[in-house]
Amino acid sequence: MTLLEVDDLHTHFISRDIDNRVRVAKALNGVSFSLEAGRILGIVGETGAGKSLTAQSVVGLLRPPAKIVGGSVRFEGRELTTMAPDALNRLRGHEIAMVVQNPRTSLDPLTRVGDQLVRLHQVHSDAAPAASRQRALEMMQAVGIPDPQSRARAWPHELSGGMAQRVLLAMALMNAPKLLIADEPTTGLDVTVQAQILDLLRDLVARFDMATTIITHDLGVVAHFCDDIAVMFAGSIVESGPVRDVFAHPAHPYTRNLIGATPERFRVGGARLLGGQPPDLYNLPDGCAFRARCGFATDLCRTPVPRTHVSADHVALCHFAGQLDAAPDAEAQA
Amino acid sequence: MSFHRFLLRRAIMVLPLLIGVVFITFMLVRIGGLDPVGKLAGPTATQAEFDSIRENLGLDQPLWQQFAIYLGNVAQGDLGESWLSNRPVLTDIRERAIISLELLFWGVGIGALVGIPIGLRAAFRPNGRFDQVTRVLSLLGFSIPTYWLGLVMIFVFFYLLGWAPPAIGRMSLLVMTPEPITGSYLIDGLLTANWDAAWSAASHLVLPVICLAIVSAAPIIKQTRAIAIEVLASDTVRYAHACGLPEKTVRKLVLRNSAVPVLTFVGTEVTGLVGTMSLIEYVFAWGGLGQYGLNAIISGDFTAVQGYVLALALFSVVVFLVIDIVVHLIEPRSELS
Numbered sequence: 001m002t003l004l005e006v007d008d009l010h011t012h013f014i015s016r017d018i019d020n021r022v023r024v025a026k027a028l029n030g031v032s033f034s035l036e037a038g039r040i041l042g043i044v045g046e047t048g049a050g051k052s053l054t055a056q057s058v059v060g061l062l063r064p065p066a067k068i069v070g071g072s073v074r075f076e077g078r079e080l081t082t083m084a085p086d087a088l089n090r091l092r093g094h095e096i097a098m099v100v101q102n103p104r105t106s107l108d109p110l111t112r113v114g115d116q117l118v119r120l121h122q123v124h125s126d127a128a129p130a131a132s133r134q135r136a137l138e139m140m141q142a143v144g145i146p147d148p149q150s151r152a153r154a155w156p157h158e159l160s161g162g163m164a165q166r167v168l169l170a171m172a173l174m175n176a177p178k179l180l181i182a183d184e185p186t187t188g189l190d191v192t193v194q195a196q197i198l199d200l201l202r203d204l205v206a207r208f209d210m211a212t213t214i215i216t217h218d219l220g221v222v223a224h225f226c227d228d229i230a231v232m233f234a235g236s237i238v239e240s241g242p243v244r245d246v247f248a249h250p251a252h253p254y255t256r257n258l259i260g261a262t263p264e265r266f267r268v269g270g271a272r273l274l275g276g277q278p279p280d281l282y283n284l285p286d287g288c289a290f291r292a293r294c295g296f297a298t299d300l301c302r303t304p305v306p307r308t309h310v311s312a313d314h315v316a317l318c319h320f321a322g323q324l325d326a327a328p329d330a331e332a333q334a
Numbered sequence: 335m336s337f338h339r340f341l342l343r344r345a346i347m348v349l350p351l352l353i354g355v356v357f358i359t360f361m362l363v364r365i366g367g368l369d370p371v372g373k374l375a376g377p378t379a380t381q382a383e384f385d386s387i388r389e390n391l392g393l394d395q396p397l398w399q400q401f402a403i404y405l406g407n408v409a410q411g412d413l414g415e416s417w418l419s420n421r422p423v424l425t426d427i428r429e430r431a432i433i434s435l436e437l438l439f440w441g442v443g444i445g446a447l448v449g450i451p452i453g454l455r456a457a458f459r460p461n462g463r464f465d466q467v468t469r470v471l472s473l474l475g476f477s478i479p480t481y482w483l484g485l486v487m488i489f490v491f492f493y494l495l496g497w498a499p500p501a502i503g504r505m506s507l508l509v510m511t512p513e514p515i516t517g518s519y520l521i522d523g524l525l526t527a528n529w530d531a532a533w534s535a536a537s538h539l540v541l542p543v544i545c546l547a548i549v550s551a552a553p554i555i556k557q558t559r560a561i562a563i564e565v566l567a568s569d570t571v572r573y574a575h576a577c578g579l580p581e582k583t584v585r586k587l588v589l590r591n592s593a594v595p596v597l598t599f600v601g602t603e604v605t606g607l608v609g610t611m612s613l614i615e616y617v618f619a620w621g622g623l624g625q626y627g628l629n630a631i632i633s634g635d636f637t638a639v640q641g642y643v644l645a646l647a648l649f650s651v652v653v654f655l656v657i658d659i660v661v662h663l664i665e666p667r668s669e670l671s
């Protein structure tokens with residue numbers, strides 16, 4: 001059975017303006033992907049594309065005015081979108097663990113690091129406190145925290161950013177999750193520390209055999225690290241597939257731009273800027289949302305965009321997916 | 335930093351502040367034209383009598399010299415004599431401070447005890463029914479003038495309903511005052527098993543305490559709500575949810591993380607209630623420090639005014655010291671400094 005299956009997920013921000021008219025920001029528009037145990041999926045896309053929102057929708061962490069208005073999320077066959085809050089609470093931090101972006105502010109400032117690890121274990125298991133304590137030390141060891149005994153007694157504000165991120169990883173591992181979702185786990189860390197954390201994460205994923213989703217701005221991370229990639233734009237996954245295929249034959253113009261915009265080694269299809277504003281989520285255009293920024297757009301692009309299979313598991317959301325090399329490249333000519 | 339060094343440093347830091355306060359009140363009182371000589375001498379006094387009173391009070395000397403003498407006296411714990419009460423100002427203040435503190439303690443204590451949970455509950459469901467009702471009520475609490483509230487309460491609960499005793503002080507005139515131990519009739523009554531006195535003192539406390547509680551609860555509700563909403567939106571709480579911590583655990587976490595800013599606010603509020611206290615004490619003829627200060631100002635008893643302001647400054651200093659210590663005990667990030 002597929003571990004995680006997200007199908008046609010729609011999340012909207014529904015609010016009212018000053019005149020009490022309903023306003024809807026269509027932030028997720030039919031997101032679908034699936035994840036098997038042992039695989040690593042990288043979600044990329046520009047800021048505001050809906051990457052974090054996808055993660056929050058999946059694990060039921062949306063806050064008003066965000067609301068799932070359609071689609072389904074199945075974890076081991078269980079539907080999460082309709083699950084009761086306390087049942088979801090038992091899943092989160094247990095079978096589905098999250099690593100977030102701001103480790104230092106995310107940890108509870110008034111609780112010692114070790115106690116937070118223990119608390120998380122206690123909440124999700126019947127283990128004796130001593131066993132939780134032991135496990136906390138083991139996990140701190142596993143994420144490469146030197147001298148866990150004394151670090152367990154540290155307060156969050158005493159940790160460096162990298163150390164705090166290791167603590168979050170230890171938190172995530174505490175209950176041996178089946179799915180790990182890491183939302184920009186290295187943003188805000190030094191470059192060297194970033195590399196350490198990513199290496200660590202890769203080792204842990206292999207060692208603990210978790211399905212993993214990494215949300216990132218950095219295609220390099222995806223290339224090094226992930227099995228599959230999902231490229232998001234304006235609340236849709238515009239292209240997805242095995243990393244190798246997508247990097248070798250990007251089928252969506254946005255993916256091409258993205259790859260073209262990353263330094264040297266990932267430069268495919270010539271350098272192009274990622275110019276342009278993201279579309280207004282309150283007012284998405286009919287047809288393809290990327291139209292205004294696309295060098296290949298034609299009148300056909302005003303019509304609903306088909307999900308096109310480039311190969312068996314390589315899919316792109318574009319009228320011309322797979323035919324771009326044949327089509328005239330307006331931008332390249334300009 | 336060790337606790338003793340902290341206290342020492344704080345004391346050294348506070349000293350110039352207190353001297354400044356003494357200086358400013360001293361000057362303001364002189365410039366403000368509070369002159370007791372006329373009242374002391376009476377309407378029929380001759381110029382010679384005037385001058386001799388001036389001389390007695392030291393008012394014929396230059397201002398800076400008067401200040402130096404006063405400062406020297408204050409340093410030795412001598413705040414001068416009040417001509418209204420004919421007693422050392424320090425004695426007056428000591429006696430009346432307890433009386434005011436008793437009222438302040440119950441008033442703000444109940445205000446906080448009621449206000450903090452209300453603010454929290456409103457925060458957990460912002461814009462819900464409870465929040466909306468609360469907002470209207472605390473707006474009322476903000477906008478009602480204190481003295482008016484006091485008068486209306488007296489009118490309703492004493493005059494119309496007869497539930498409360500008359501607003502003529504801290505105890506019925508018909509009851510024997512208890513043996514003075516702390517200076518609070520209620521506590522002294524309880525300590526000496528003088529139940530009549532304790533009961534009478536308690537019943538006299540009710541209206542002014544409710545009045546003060548209402549006035550102080552409004553800002554506490556508003557601030558607590560704002561603080562808790564901020565904490566609820568923090569990374570910490572988001573992450574707690576992401577970790578699947580049960581609702582009860584998350585609430586506890588919110589409470590703990592709101593505690594420091596809320597306590598700090600309540601402490602700050604206490605030091606800002608000077609004016610309110612004066613009015614309430616005046617309306618209920620309470621006879622505490624607030625009323626003392628008000629009387630002193632009105633009748634130009636300037637040694638008393640100076641002593642009163644100095645006492646208030648000292649009170650603020652102590653309150654902020656206590657806040658710092660309490661915060662330090664709850665909050666691992668804080669350093670005593």
Ligand SMILES: Nc1ncnc2c1ncn2[C@@H]1O[C@H](COP(=O)(O)OP(=O)(O)OP(=O)(O)O)[C@@H](O)[C@H]1O
Binds near residue numbers: 047049053281
């Ligand atoms: N309250 C709101 N009302 C309307 N739109 C909102 C609201 N909050 C967020 N959004 C929109 O939801 C979209 C998705 O945001 P999300 O945080 O998922 O982006 P992201 O891809 O994670 O970006 P980043 O790389 O910056 O983290 C954004 O375009 C944002 O503008």
Ligand code: SF4
Binds near residue numbers: 252296318
């Ligand atoms: S559908 Fe049209 S506009 Fe959209 S990406 Fe493809 S070519 Fe560009």
Ligand SMILES: [Mg+2]
Binds near residue numbers: 051052183
């Ligand atoms: Mg994000």
